[in-house]
Amino acid sequence: MTDASEAIGFEQPKAPAYEVLERVLGTCEKHGLDFERRLEQLPAKIVLGRQFRAPARWTGSCARCGEEARQANFEAARAEKARQAEQAMQERFGRAGVPMRLRGRSFDNYEALEPGQRHALTACREFAERFDEHLVLGSTLVLAGKTGTGKGHLAAAVCMTAMRGGHTAFFATSREILLMLRASWSDKDAPSELDVLRHLVSVDLLVIDDIGVQFGTDAERDQLFSVIDGRYREQKPMILTTNLSAAKLQDLIGERSFSRLREDGQWIAFDWSDWRAQRRAREGGAA
Numbered sequence: 001m002t003d004a005s006e007a008i009g010f011e012q013p014k015a016p017a018y019e020v021l022e023r024v025l026g027t028c029e030k031h032g033l034d035f036e037r038r039l040e041q042l043p044a045k046i047v048l049g050r051q052f053r054a055p056a057r058w059t060g061s062c063a064r065c066g067e068e069a070r071q072a073n074f075e076a077a078r079a080e081k082a083r084q085a086e087q088a089m090q091e092r093f094g095r096a097g098v099p100m101r102l103r104g105r106s107f108d109n110y111e112a113l114e115p116g117q118r119h120a121l122t123a124c125r126e127f128a129e130r131f132d133e134h135l136v137l138g139s140t141l142v143l144a145g146k147t148g149t150g151k152g153h154l155a156a157a158v159c160m161t162a163m164r165g166g167h168t169a170f171f172a173t174s175r176e177i178l179l180m181l182r183a184s185w186s187d188k189d190a191p192s193e194l195d196v197l198r199h200l201v202s203v204d205l206l207v208i209d210d211i212g213v214q215f216g217t218d219a220e221r222d223q224l225f226s227v228i229d230g231r232y233r234e235q236k237p238m239i240l241t242t243n244l245s246a247a248k249l250q251d252l253i254g255e256r257s258f259s260r261l262r263e264d265g266q267w268i269a270f271d272w273s274d275w276r277a278q279r280r281a282r283e284g285g286a287a
Protein backbone atom coordinates (compact mmCIF):
# COMPACT_ATOMS: atom_id res chain seq x y z
CA MET A 1 0.00 0.00 0.00
CA THR A 2 2.67 2.45 0.90
CA ASP A 3 5.65 3.56 -1.06
CA ALA A 4 8.72 5.45 0.00
CA SER A 5 7.32 8.89 -0.83
CA GLU A 6 4.31 8.30 1.43
CA ALA A 7 6.43 7.05 4.26
CA ILE A 8 8.55 10.18 4.42
CA GLY A 9 5.54 12.46 4.29
CA PHE A 10 5.40 13.63 0.69
CA GLU A 11 2.10 15.08 -0.31
CA GLN A 12 -0.28 12.78 -2.10
CA PRO A 13 -1.29 14.09 -5.51
CA LYS A 14 -4.66 12.30 -5.41
CA ALA A 15 -7.45 12.69 -2.87
CA PRO A 16 -7.23 9.74 -0.48
CA ALA A 17 -9.55 6.89 -1.39
CA TYR A 18 -11.91 5.97 1.43
CA GLU A 19 -12.96 2.43 1.94
CA VAL A 20 -16.71 2.08 2.33
CA LEU A 21 -17.33 -0.31 5.20
CA GLU A 22 -21.10 -0.09 5.32
CA ARG A 23 -24.00 1.53 3.46
CA VAL A 24 -27.40 2.23 4.96
CA LEU A 25 -30.43 4.11 3.75
CA GLY A 26 -31.49 7.01 5.93
CA THR A 27 -34.37 9.44 5.86
CA CYS A 28 -33.84 13.09 6.73
CA GLU A 29 -36.01 13.99 9.71
CA LYS A 30 -36.14 17.58 8.60
CA HIS A 31 -36.88 17.20 4.91
CA GLY A 32 -38.21 13.65 4.69
CA LEU A 33 -35.79 12.82 1.87
CA ASP A 34 -34.06 9.46 1.57
CA PHE A 35 -30.31 9.43 1.27
CA GLU A 36 -27.43 7.00 1.53
CA ARG A 37 -25.18 7.04 4.57
CA ARG A 38 -21.75 5.47 4.31
CA LEU A 39 -19.37 4.35 7.00
CA GLU A 40 -15.99 5.24 5.57
CA GLN A 41 -12.44 4.79 6.65
CA LEU A 42 -9.06 5.64 5.16
CA PRO A 43 -6.78 2.68 4.51
CA ALA A 44 -4.21 2.02 7.17
CA LYS A 45 -0.86 3.73 6.82
CA ILE A 46 2.42 2.26 7.76
CA VAL A 47 4.76 4.89 9.08
CA LEU A 48 8.21 3.84 10.25
CA GLY A 49 7.03 0.28 10.59
CA ARG A 50 3.92 1.10 12.63
CA GLN A 51 0.38 0.93 11.42
CA PHE A 52 -1.89 3.95 11.80
CA ARG A 53 -5.59 4.02 11.08
CA ALA A 54 -7.94 6.94 11.51
CA PRO A 55 -11.35 6.08 13.01
CA ALA A 56 -14.19 5.31 10.59
CA ARG A 57 -16.87 7.99 10.15
CA TRP A 58 -20.38 8.21 8.83
CA THR A 59 -20.90 10.52 5.88
CA GLY A 60 -23.74 11.48 3.59
CA SER A 61 -26.67 13.75 4.15
CA CYS A 62 -29.88 14.60 2.42
CA ALA A 63 -29.47 16.76 -0.66
CA ARG A 64 -31.44 19.64 0.89
CA CYS A 65 -29.43 19.50 4.13
CA GLY A 66 -26.25 19.62 2.06
CA GLU A 67 -27.55 22.59 0.12
CA GLU A 68 -28.57 24.34 3.36
CA ALA A 69 -25.14 23.77 4.86
CA ARG A 70 -23.44 25.19 1.75
CA GLN A 71 -25.79 28.18 1.84
CA ALA A 72 -25.11 28.80 5.54
CA ASN A 73 -21.39 28.64 4.87
CA PHE A 74 -21.73 31.10 2.05
CA GLU A 75 -23.84 33.50 4.15
CA ALA A 76 -21.30 33.37 6.97
CA ALA A 77 -18.44 34.14 4.59
CA ARG A 78 -20.41 36.97 3.04
CA ALA A 79 -21.27 38.42 6.46
CA GLU A 80 -17.63 38.26 7.49
CA LYS A 81 -16.57 40.04 4.32
CA ALA A 82 -19.19 42.75 4.88
CA ARG A 83 -18.03 43.14 8.48
CA GLN A 84 -14.45 43.67 7.33
CA ALA A 85 -15.53 46.16 4.66
CA GLU A 86 -17.56 48.09 7.23
CA GLN A 87 -14.61 48.17 9.62
CA ALA A 88 -12.38 49.54 6.86
CA MET A 89 -15.04 52.15 6.07
CA GLN A 90 -15.23 53.20 9.74
CA GLU A 91 -11.45 53.61 9.75
CA ARG A 92 -11.72 55.82 6.66
CA PHE A 93 -14.34 57.95 8.43
CA GLY A 94 -11.89 58.36 11.30
CA ARG A 95 -9.06 59.42 8.99
CA ALA A 96 -11.45 61.83 7.27
CA GLY A 97 -11.95 63.54 10.63
CA VAL A 98 -15.55 62.50 11.29
CA PRO A 99 -15.68 62.65 15.10
CA MET A 100 -16.35 59.39 16.93
CA ARG A 101 -19.49 60.77 18.58
CA LEU A 102 -21.05 61.41 15.14
CA ARG A 103 -19.95 58.25 13.35
CA GLY A 104 -23.18 56.39 14.09
CA ARG A 105 -25.31 59.27 12.85
CA SER A 106 -27.34 58.93 9.68
CA PHE A 107 -30.38 60.29 7.90
CA ASP A 108 -32.34 57.32 9.17
CA ASN A 109 -31.69 58.04 12.82
CA TYR A 110 -32.37 61.78 12.52
CA GLU A 111 -35.82 62.35 13.99
CA ALA A 112 -37.71 64.98 12.06
CA LEU A 113 -40.77 65.97 14.05
CA GLU A 114 -41.03 69.64 13.10
CA PRO A 115 -41.39 71.05 9.58
CA GLY A 116 -37.99 72.77 9.94
CA GLN A 117 -36.33 69.48 10.85
CA ARG A 118 -38.00 67.77 7.93
CA HIS A 119 -36.76 70.46 5.57
CA ALA A 120 -33.20 70.21 6.93
CA LEU A 121 -33.25 66.41 6.67
CA THR A 122 -34.62 66.47 3.11
CA ALA A 123 -32.08 69.08 1.95
CA CYS A 124 -29.12 67.23 3.48
CA ARG A 125 -30.26 63.86 2.20
CA GLU A 126 -30.73 65.30 -1.29
CA PHE A 127 -27.24 66.81 -1.11
CA ALA A 128 -25.77 63.43 -0.22
CA GLU A 129 -27.79 61.32 -2.61
CA ARG A 130 -27.11 63.60 -5.55
CA PHE A 131 -23.55 64.26 -4.53
CA ASP A 132 -22.30 63.55 -8.05
CA GLU A 133 -24.29 66.52 -9.30
CA HIS A 134 -23.24 68.77 -6.43
CA LEU A 135 -19.64 67.84 -7.08
CA VAL A 136 -19.97 69.22 -10.60
CA LEU A 137 -21.94 72.28 -9.49
CA GLY A 138 -19.76 73.05 -6.46
CA SER A 139 -22.79 73.55 -4.24
CA THR A 140 -22.57 74.75 -0.67
CA LEU A 141 -24.79 74.03 2.28
CA VAL A 142 -24.80 76.31 5.33
CA LEU A 143 -26.38 74.70 8.39
CA ALA A 144 -26.97 77.58 10.76
CA GLY A 145 -28.68 77.72 14.09
CA LYS A 146 -28.87 76.90 17.73
CA THR A 147 -26.81 74.39 19.64
CA GLY A 148 -27.93 70.76 19.79
CA THR A 149 -30.24 70.98 16.77
CA GLY A 150 -28.37 68.38 14.74
CA LYS A 151 -26.16 70.43 12.42
CA GLY A 152 -23.16 68.23 13.13
CA HIS A 153 -25.33 65.11 12.92
CA LEU A 154 -26.56 65.91 9.40
CA ALA A 155 -23.20 67.25 8.19
CA ALA A 156 -21.54 64.00 9.31
CA ALA A 157 -24.32 61.97 7.65
CA VAL A 158 -23.72 63.74 4.32
CA CYS A 159 -19.97 63.26 4.67
CA MET A 160 -20.23 59.52 5.39
CA THR A 161 -22.83 58.94 2.66
CA ALA A 162 -20.59 60.65 0.10
CA MET A 163 -17.66 58.51 1.26
CA ARG A 164 -19.72 55.32 0.99
CA GLY A 165 -20.42 56.44 -2.56
CA GLY A 166 -16.69 56.42 -3.24
CA HIS A 167 -15.97 60.13 -2.78
CA THR A 168 -13.24 61.66 -0.65
CA ALA A 169 -14.22 63.95 2.19
CA PHE A 170 -12.77 65.79 5.15
CA PHE A 171 -14.60 66.91 8.27
CA ALA A 172 -12.99 69.43 10.61
CA THR A 173 -13.97 72.23 12.92
CA SER A 174 -12.90 75.68 11.78
CA ARG A 175 -10.52 75.72 14.74
CA GLU A 176 -8.91 72.47 13.61
CA ILE A 177 -8.49 73.86 10.11
CA LEU A 178 -6.72 76.94 11.45
CA LEU A 179 -4.49 74.78 13.65
CA MET A 180 -3.64 72.54 10.69
CA LEU A 181 -2.74 75.52 8.53
CA ARG A 182 -0.71 77.05 11.31
CA ALA A 183 1.09 73.88 12.43
CA SER A 184 3.82 74.38 9.84
CA TRP A 185 4.78 77.70 11.47
CA SER A 186 5.98 76.05 14.67
CA ASP A 187 6.55 72.43 13.65
CA LYS A 188 9.02 71.82 10.86
CA ASP A 189 7.82 68.19 10.52
CA ALA A 190 4.25 69.26 9.92
CA PRO A 191 3.03 69.52 6.33
CA SER A 192 3.44 72.98 4.86
CA GLU A 193 0.58 75.44 4.88
CA LEU A 194 0.35 75.05 1.12
CA ASP A 195 0.11 71.25 1.35
CA VAL A 196 -2.65 71.53 3.95
CA LEU A 197 -4.49 74.03 1.80
CA ARG A 198 -4.15 71.78 -1.23
CA HIS A 199 -5.57 68.85 0.73
CA LEU A 200 -8.49 70.93 2.02
CA VAL A 201 -9.23 72.11 -1.49
CA SER A 202 -8.73 68.78 -3.25
CA VAL A 203 -11.13 66.52 -1.30
CA ASP A 204 -14.51 66.08 -2.96
CA LEU A 205 -16.38 67.34 0.10
CA LEU A 206 -15.16 69.59 2.89
CA VAL A 207 -17.18 70.09 6.07
CA ILE A 208 -16.15 73.09 8.14
CA ASP A 209 -17.92 72.53 11.42
CA ASP A 210 -18.69 75.14 14.06
CA ILE A 211 -17.63 78.40 12.52
CA GLY A 212 -17.99 80.62 15.56
CA VAL A 213 -16.84 83.84 17.10
CA GLN A 214 -14.10 82.12 19.09
CA PHE A 215 -11.62 83.23 16.44
CA GLY A 216 -11.57 86.32 14.38
CA THR A 217 -8.18 87.94 13.94
CA ASP A 218 -7.49 89.25 10.45
CA ALA A 219 -4.90 86.51 9.86
CA GLU A 220 -7.39 83.79 10.82
CA ARG A 221 -10.05 85.33 8.66
CA ASP A 222 -7.63 85.36 5.72
CA GLN A 223 -6.79 81.71 6.28
CA LEU A 224 -10.41 80.68 6.34
CA PHE A 225 -11.00 82.77 3.25
CA SER A 226 -8.17 81.03 1.43
CA VAL A 227 -9.86 77.67 2.06
CA ILE A 228 -13.35 78.83 1.06
CA ASP A 229 -12.05 80.74 -1.93
CA GLY A 230 -9.82 77.84 -3.01
CA ARG A 231 -12.78 75.49 -3.05
CA TYR A 232 -14.99 78.04 -4.72
CA ARG A 233 -12.47 78.43 -7.52
CA GLU A 234 -12.21 74.68 -7.97
CA GLN A 235 -16.01 74.46 -7.85
CA LYS A 236 -15.96 72.00 -4.98
CA PRO A 237 -18.88 71.44 -2.61
CA MET A 238 -18.74 72.50 1.01
CA ILE A 239 -20.85 72.23 4.13
CA LEU A 240 -20.46 74.86 6.82
CA THR A 241 -22.12 74.70 10.21
CA THR A 242 -22.41 77.66 12.53
CA ASN A 243 -24.26 79.12 15.48
CA LEU A 244 -23.99 82.56 13.92
CA SER A 245 -26.64 84.60 12.16
CA ALA A 246 -26.08 85.42 8.49
CA ALA A 247 -24.96 88.95 9.40
CA LYS A 248 -22.50 87.71 12.05
CA LEU A 249 -21.13 85.01 9.73
CA GLN A 250 -20.55 87.63 7.06
CA ASP A 251 -18.76 89.82 9.63
CA LEU A 252 -16.59 86.93 10.66
CA ILE A 253 -15.56 85.33 7.40
CA GLY A 254 -15.64 88.56 5.47
CA GLU A 255 -17.76 89.83 2.66
CA ARG A 256 -15.75 88.08 -0.04
CA SER A 257 -16.05 84.59 1.48
CA PHE A 258 -19.67 85.21 2.29
CA SER A 259 -20.62 86.23 -1.22
CA ARG A 260 -18.85 83.11 -2.50
CA LEU A 261 -21.11 81.03 -0.27
CA ARG A 262 -24.23 82.86 -1.27
CA GLU A 263 -23.54 82.38 -4.93
CA ASP A 264 -23.91 78.58 -4.94
CA GLY A 265 -25.22 78.04 -1.48
CA GLN A 266 -28.27 76.97 0.34
CA TRP A 267 -28.87 78.40 3.82
CA ILE A 268 -30.73 76.12 6.19
CA ALA A 269 -31.95 77.58 9.47
CA PHE A 270 -31.93 75.23 12.45
CA ASP A 271 -34.31 77.23 14.63
CA TRP A 272 -35.85 74.62 16.90
CA SER A 273 -34.80 73.83 20.42
CA ASP A 274 -31.96 71.60 21.60
CA TRP A 275 -32.78 68.00 20.65
CA ARG A 276 -31.60 66.61 23.99
CA ALA A 277 -33.84 69.04 25.89
CA GLN A 278 -36.70 68.22 23.51
CA ARG A 279 -36.28 64.54 24.13
CA ARG A 280 -36.03 65.03 27.88
CA ALA A 281 -39.24 67.09 27.78
CA ARG A 282 -41.01 64.40 25.72
CA GLU A 283 -39.90 61.62 27.99
CA GLY A 284 -40.54 63.63 31.16
CA GLY A 285 -43.91 64.80 29.82
CA ALA A 286 -45.01 61.26 29.18
CA ALA A 287 -44.34 60.22 32.77
Ligand SMILES: Nc1ncnc2c1ncn2[C@@H]1O[C@H](COP(=O)(O)OP(=O)(O)OP(=O)(O)O)[C@@H](O)[C@H]1O
Pocket residue numbers: 105109110111112117145146147148149150151152153154210241242243275276
Ligand atom coordinates in the same frame (compact mmCIF):
# COMPACT_ATOMS: atom_id res chain seq x y z
N1 LIG B 1 -33.46 65.41 15.21
C1 LIG B 1 -32.55 64.63 15.80
N2 LIG B 1 -32.71 63.29 15.81
C2 LIG B 1 -31.81 62.50 16.40
N3 LIG B 1 -30.71 62.93 17.04
C3 LIG B 1 -30.50 64.26 17.08
C4 LIG B 1 -31.40 65.17 16.45
N4 LIG B 1 -30.92 66.43 16.64
C5 LIG B 1 -29.79 66.30 17.34
N5 LIG B 1 -29.54 65.01 17.62
C6 LIG B 1 -28.42 64.48 18.42
O1 LIG B 1 -28.13 65.41 19.44
C7 LIG B 1 -26.74 65.54 19.63
C8 LIG B 1 -26.30 66.98 19.35
O2 LIG B 1 -26.45 67.25 17.97
P1 LIG B 1 -25.32 67.96 17.10
O3 LIG B 1 -24.00 67.73 17.69
O4 LIG B 1 -25.53 67.58 15.69
O5 LIG B 1 -25.76 69.47 17.36
P2 LIG B 1 -25.21 70.81 16.69
O6 LIG B 1 -26.39 71.46 16.03
O7 LIG B 1 -24.03 70.52 15.86
O8 LIG B 1 -24.84 71.64 17.99
P3 LIG B 1 -23.64 72.67 18.24
O9 LIG B 1 -24.04 73.94 17.59
O10 LIG B 1 -23.59 72.77 19.72
O11 LIG B 1 -22.41 72.08 17.65
C9 LIG B 1 -26.10 64.57 18.68
O12 LIG B 1 -25.82 63.37 19.36
C10 LIG B 1 -27.15 64.35 17.62
O13 LIG B 1 -27.03 63.06 17.02
Ligand SMILES: [Mg+2]
Pocket residue numbers: 151152153209210241
Ligand atom coordinates in the same frame (compact mmCIF):
# COMPACT_ATOMS: atom_id res chain seq x y z
MG1 LIG C 1 -21.98 70.89 16.09
Ligand SMILES: [Zn+2]
Pocket residue numbers: 028029030031032033062063064065066
Ligand atom coordinates in the same frame (compact mmCIF):
# COMPACT_ATOMS: atom_id res chain seq x y z
ZN1 LIG D 1 -32.46 17.23 5.10
